[in-house]
Each structure stands twice: as structure tokens, then as C-alpha cells.
Amino acid sequence: MRRLIVCAAAVTAMAIGSVVVAQSPIATVDDYQKVMRSNSQAFGATNKAIASSAFADAKTQLATVRQNFVALQAFWADKKKDDAVAIVKDGIVKLDALDAILSGAAPDQMAAQAAAKTFQGQCGACHQAYREGNAQEGFKFKAGVM
Numbered sequence: 001m002r003r004l005i006v007c008a009a010a011v012t013a014m015a016i017g018s019v020v021v022a023q024s025p026i027a028t029v030d031d032y033q034k035v036m037r038s039n040s041q042a043f044g045a046t047n048k049a050i051a052s053s054a055f056a057d058a059k060t061q062l063a064t065v066r067q068n069f070v071a072l073q074a075f076w077a078d079k080k081k082d083d084a085v086a087i088v089k090d091g092i093v094k095l096d097a098l099d100a101i102l103s104g105a106a107p108d109q110m111a112a113q114a115a116a117k118t119f120q121g122q123c124g125a126c127h128q129a130y131r132e133g134n135a136q137e138g139f140k141f142k143a144g145v146m
């Protein structure tokens with residue numbers, strides 16, 4: 001019975017979709033990797049949409065990245081890693097700056113690309129500090145986080 005209820009809740013969450021429902025908390029390495037893959041997918045799509053002047057699509061994709069960052073902020077706060085929390089918070093500020101550009105009546109494509117690049121620096125800053133490995137062998141946390 002319990003299983004059924006959990007299942008129903010998951011289906012409801014899926015049905016409502018990712019736009020309204022807050023990102024669920026990150027508890028495991030698996031959860032974390034899902035969020036990162038989502039970052040990579042959604043931010044890649046944001047850049048692509050900006051490149052083809054599909055600014056509304058870019059905004060939609062960016063909203064997913066923002067949700068991920070909100071979940072990341074809670075995760076890193078829980079781990080008491082203030083520097084990582086600062087990187088994430090700064091990321092949200094930069095992301096909102098990009099969102100503001102995309103929300104204009106006639107968004108400036110070059111300004112949007114520059115803002116996207118600035119935001120992306122936050123991905124790199126945290127990976128430098130807390131991620132090890134590579135695309136071939138896989139990525140993982142540096143020691144001392146999980």
C-alpha cells in the first residue's frame with residue numbers, strides 16, 4: 001500500500017511537471033548526478049536557443065537550471081561548504097541577470113551570450129573545487145563532501 005502511495009505521488013509530480021514543482025532535495029550521489037546531467041542538458045539547450053534567437057525557449061530551459069541551483073544551494077548548505085554555497089548563490093544572481101536579458105521585448109543576442117558565459121563560470125568554479133575525474137572514467141566528488 002505504501003509503495004502504491006509513493007508511486008502515485010511520483011506520477012503526480014511528473015504530471016505537474018518541472019516548471020511549477022520545486023526540485024526535490026538532493027540526498028544521494030545518484031540524485032546529485034541527475035541534477036548535474038539536467039544542468040548540462042538544460043544549459044546546453046539554453047545556449048542553443050540563444051544562438052538561434054529562440055529567446056522564449058532559452059528562458060524555459062534556464063528555469064530548469066535555476067531550479068537545480070536552488071536544490072544545489074540547499075545541498076551545499078547542508079554539507080556546510082560555505083564556499084560552494086557562495087558559488088551557487090552567485091550563480092543564481094548571474095542566471096537571473098541572463099533571464100532579465102531574455103525577458104526583454106527584443107533581447108540582445110550578444111548580451112545574452114555574454115551573460116550565459118559569465119554564468120557558466122560558476123559551473124567551472126565549483127567543478128574546480130569539488131569535482132574530480134573526467135568524461136571517460138566518470139566524475140565524482142572530491143573527498144570530504146559525501
Ligand code: HEC
Nearest residue numbers: 033036037039040043084122123126127130131139140141
Ligand atoms: C556548487 C558546485 C557545482 C556547481 C555550481 C555545478 N556543479 Fe556540476 N558537479 C559538481 C560536482 C561535485 C560533481 C561531481 C559529482 C558526481 O558526478 O558524482 C559535478 C558533476 C557534473 C557533471 C557530471 C555528472 C555525472 O555524470 O557524474 C556534469 C555534466 C556537470 N556537473 C555539469 C554542470 C553544469 C553544466 C553546471 C552549471 C550549469 C554545473 N555542473 C554546476 C559540482 C557543481
